[in-house]
Amino acid sequence: MKADDISPQGASPVASADLSAVTIVVCASCRDETGSDAHPRAGAMLAADAKAAAAGDVRVATVECLGNCKRRLSAALLRDGCWSYVFGDLTPASGADLLVGAKLFAASTDGLIPWRGRPDSLKRGLVARIPPPDMLKDIA
């Protein structure tokens, strides 16, 4: 997938209209591995890193807590009408990985983030995914 990410013009292969449907959500209150209360928090640093990586192409937002404190530094990838993903075990420098994930998500046609092409951090770090209501199966 990596080769597909680079067009001859160096532009993203994903239309900006698609990218606008994806949001990177970073838990800004997450601490680093020492558990320090120092500011800026590791989560706030990751949020800033993701914002810089996104360069305005993808929305980056923060939230106070994703409830994933056992897996430390956390972020979510959301796309309207698609599955929602939570990742943990990130670092303050995982912004570029989140952007790669966001672009894969934007190009997806089945509502899922493809496994192939995902940065390792978004494979090993998967914490949970939640389906959109219209992909659920009711019990007979």
Add this chain to the structure above:
Amino acid sequence: MKADDISPQGASPVASADLSAVTIVVCASCRDETGSDAHPRAGAMLAADAKAAAAGDVRVATVECLGNCKRRLSAALLRDGCWSYVFGDLTPASGADLLVGAKLFAASTDGLIPWRGRPDSLKRGLVARIPPPDMLKDIA
């Protein structure tokens, strides 16, 4: 909260219109603690247990995988326009706990499942929560 759950008539204090907005989503492919491939899977048993506990008051649906395999038997609680929750470390008999959580969620006025009144399994078992898009803070 427990006392509030029982009205003089024994009926739920939560209007059925509210309950209908909540969905219990069970990962039907989750294995038990032995990792056995035997069917029915522990997840399917939990789905049936939740369905019986809900008694038609709350929608119960299944999904193939919530991506939470490290925390075993998993379920999600969803409500339109609210936070989405994923829980792990459940048992095939956690259906009643999920129903209590669903009722708390239905009665919530801030989009969150209140901590007070939650069964222990929905406190200790919290894996992640994802905010609805309109509750996100954009980075300045």
